Amino acid sequence: MLKKMKCPSCAAPLTIKHRFVKLVTCDYCGQVLLLHDTGLDPTGRTAKLTDIPSLLYIDATGQLQGRRFRVMGRLRYQYESGFWDEWFLTFEDDRPGWLVEDEGEYTFYVKETLTSPVPPFETVSVGDVVTIAGHQVFITEKGRATIAGGEGQLAFTIIPGEEVKYLDGTSGDDLISVEYTADEIELSVGRAVAHDELILDEEEF
Numbered sequence: 001m002l003k004k005m006k007c008p009s010c011a012a013p014l015t016i017k018h019r020f021v022k023l024v025t026c027d028y029c030g031q032v033l034l035l036h037d038t039g040l041d042p043t044g045r046t047a048k049l050t051d052i053p054s055l056l057y058i059d060a061t062g063q064l065q066g067r068r069f070r071v072m073g074r075l076r077y078q079y080e081s082g083f084w085d086e087w088f089l090t091f092e093d094d095r096p097g098w099l100v101e102d103e104g105e106y107t108f109y110v111k112e113t114l115t116s117p118v119p120p121f122e123t124v125s126v127g128d129v130v131t132i133a134g135h136q137v138f139i140t141e142k143g144r145a146t147i148a149g150g151e152g153q154l155a156f157t158i159i160p161g162e163e164v165k166y167l168d169g170t171s172g173d174d175l176i177s178v179e180y181t182a183d184e185i186e187l188s189v190g191r192a193v194a195h196d197e198l199i200l201d202e203e204e205f
């Protein structure tokens with residue numbers, strides 16, 4: 001399901017790689033573009049990333065916990081003590097997932113639909129136990145991050161410069177992450193990835 005389009009800023013060809021894609025960074029001019037039914041809209045922002053060594057890169061393929069994936073995009077979050085990257089993956093069965101990379105450690109997250117109200121960010125403190133969509137979550141971290149940049153194609157519409165408030169916590173063996181942006185709240189449920197559970201295919205050149 002590839003959809004061929006043109007960058008409205010520089011006219012470079014762009015191929016939309018997946019039906020979940022909502023945000024595209026032009027490989028040529030770096031313009032961040034929002035994908036609508038009617039076409040691509042420039043956001044006026046560009047998103048160059050400082051290159052930090054990683055196993056992963058855009059269009060890399062491999063296996064994660066035995067399932068085949070392709071890397072579609074990356075978003076970098078900057079916070080007080082540094083940054084983390086979120087890699088947007090799609091799998092053979094067409095499902096999306098997010099691999100968070102933080103200082104060489106990986107956590108694999110899937111987004112869950114929120115079925116009940118989430119406590120407001122301001123009311124939650126580290127050490128609290130709160131109920132979020134049926135999960136009893138022990139809050140381990142609370143903070144604010146800024147989107148520092150991105151590349152490739154992404155399934156959400158937070159753009160560089162935007163602030164995200166986040167809560168991290170644990171619920172049994174699950175890692176829970178809640179992100180509050182200007183217009184939505186997203187719940188992700190994840191598990192730590194052991195280093196031998198992430199296998200990349202050899203690069204083809």
Ligand SMILES: [Zn+2]
Binds near residue numbers: 008011028030031
């Ligand atoms: Zn362009």
